Amino acid sequence: MARYSAEHKPRTRARILVAAERLIKERGPQGASVEAVMREAGLTVGGFYAHFPSKEALLDEALIVGLERSLARLAAGLEHAPPPAFAAALVDRYLAQARDDGLERACPLTLLLPEVARADDAVRRRFAGRTAAMVAGIEARLPAVPGMAPRDVALAMFASLAGAVAFARAAGTPRGRDRILAAARAGLARWLALPPSDDAGSA
Amino acid sequence: MARYSAEHKPRTRARILVAAERLIKERGPQGASVEAVMREAGLTVGGFYAHFPSKEALLDEALIVGLERSLARLAAGLEHAPPPAFAAALVDRYLAQARDDGLERACPLTLLLPEVARADDAVRRRFAGRTAAMVAGIEARLPAVPGMAPRDVALAMFASLAGAVAFARAAGTPRGRDRILAAARAGLARWLALPPSDDAGSA
DNA sequence: TGTACATCAGTGAACGCGCGTTCACTGATGTAC
């Protein structure tokens, strides 16, 4: 009657999810083969189906896990920042990811939105639920914008940030990339009333 | 010494490109197999390599072709619109694509930026060159924004638009989608000084 | 005007390969005695 400790299998599962999130972002969903994901997690192919019913199930869950890890990283250390400083830090941290060499730390919003758009209703609803929770957790801490609900401020801000980072990563040169990031920050600063940038726009 | 007319082969090539652009946007680059693209163009697999050296070459070129077709559609009929009306029409037309059922008319920026980000330097540079030309053709016709170069206004606007449409398509419901579109328009209206919306935000 | 035929855009079968998935198996685990 011997069993492995109860945390063993869930921990392995979590490791597979982290590996999957990383490879999906770096290579796209089709580039992240089950074999590559398992190798990245230090395992072999065969064991995969003891943890997930299919590759698609893995991808769906990895997307959600990635979103939460990204938001946690964004908000870390800003628990007591007042609205203007909070918004400025969020914007600058978010845009800064476009200058990372790799994509492991990238927010899924900047790399996986088209995949979600092509996915079926069930996936899109789960995704929407999580992003709604993410937006709700942040909207009250953004500066008030006359004539806009706090939720709309947060939605428009994330849309602009995700678009700017995706656009910047597609630029051919560091100069082009930084110009896009600086322009996006300037646009956001105009209506979010952000204090001057501390780093966006120059590497 | 009989030959087909000189326009025959280039016309077929163009048909393959249009088919490829459509399938790449609808299914993603890996979902658009050579066989599916050729069938969509009314041909069979075998003839493909008489037109393109590889699938990758097709994808790279289809992206550029798609960008140009999208910009042409956006600016159609606005040749003599004054800056505020031009900007408002551009914003509303761009956001409206998120409410289309299919993805054939989608702007590549809203569906393919992550693929470009993962591509090699050569692809990114070609892409950057075309978007730069696209932005340059439009920047002078946007409203002036104090403290921002016209190019930066255009870059920030496209980044926000592309992000908003990608985000909206990933929403789980039409209501969620329309809320994102309306929020994005409100944010843009604040710093671009757009006239009130004629249609964004409600289907 | 009619016809033979060189050209070449397009066909369709075949190839090797990597993928997602399955399954009989192995061997580390830790409980029962």
Next chain:
DNA sequence: TGTACATCAGTGAACGCGCGTTCACTGATGTAC
């Protein structure tokens, strides 16, 4: 305390399939005579 053994997380080989690519071929084209 020591050991036998039931459990089950993980292994690795195998499967069918669809992919990108190749190539010998076909047959519509339209010029030359």
